[in-house]
Amino acid sequence: MEIVRSYFFIILVLMTFQATASVPKVVVTLKPIHALVSGVMDGIATPHLLLSGKESPHSYNLYPSQMRQLHAANLIIWVGPTVESFLDKALNTVNKNTKILSLIDISELKLLQIRKNWETHHNHEYNGQLNIDPHIWLSSDNAKVIVQTVAKTLSRIDADNEVQYNINANNIIVRLNQLEQTLQQRLEPVKNLPYLVFHDAYQYFEEQYGLNVMGAVKLSPEAHPSIKHLHNLRIDLKKQKIICIFSEPQFESSLINTLIGDNAVRLGMLDPLGIDLPNGIDSYFTLLNNMADSLKQCLSSNVIR
DSSP: OHHHHHHHHHHHHHHHHHHHHHSOOEEESSHHHHHHHHHHTTTTOOOEESOOSSSOTTSOOOOHHHHHHHHHOSEEEEOOTTTOGGGTTGGGGSOTTOEEEEGGGOTTSOOOBOOGGGSOOOOOEETTEETBOOOGGGOHHHHHHHHHHHHHHHHHHOGGGHHHHHHHHHHHHHHHHHHHHHHHHHHGGGTTSEEEEEESOOHHHHHHHTOEEEEEEESSTTOOOOHHHHHHHHHHHHHTTOOEEEEOTTSOOHHHHHHHTTSOOEEEEOOSSOTTSOSSTHHHHHHHHHHHHHHHHHHHSOOOO
16 A cells, blocks of 8 residues: 555656646746736746846846856846846857747837937947837836737747636736726826926836826936036926926935925936835736826925925
């Protein structure tokens, strides 16, 4: 009897090992994207998050342990070198069998151009896509496309779980549709009120909900605003009756404080990466909800001019 039990135990262990071994190891660079991928992989496996969110993807150095994670991955999901510039060279060293999904290359995405009229800025060019704003995840419409693409990609790598990947993706899309309706109603009262942002990261969100952003202190975190640009912004604070300027938790806001000076402008906070949010699918929805709440709270407040 003990021999029979031992035999079945060994078979069970082998079956479990084979099932686990077939599940792809997935590495995702940014927390909002990781949240969406976590939702697609729910009940199957948990993807690994490369950056916690507290680091800026524009200026980061990989640790040896992170390089090992990349080399062990079956699938690496990133936006592209205009966001995770630190990863561009590292991806050339990974296993040739590792699938690399560059989200910026998804043809179904709605891509917006960088708003160069706000300040002269160096061009971003990636695979023929000139001057594309890479903050694609801040559009829930783009999030739907990303979720569908991730489900298809995982299904090709892991056909055994194709049905579950597709079920999960469909469930996320239903939630995204509900989120859009909620945010549209929440932002409707403030959508015409003028504000500035720290850097031009929110165009996809702003366009989707018809918000009235007037400019950015910086076009990108690594760019240094010119004296002329700052001078024009100071004029705009009064001329355009700016209500709020939004800083970001990843970056020093002293420049914004200097810009505001003695002007009666409120200081808000927007976080495009969700640095304090826990990992998991819910974080994506919390991220967009938090952005809408921050915008509404700051713009709804009465400011003495």
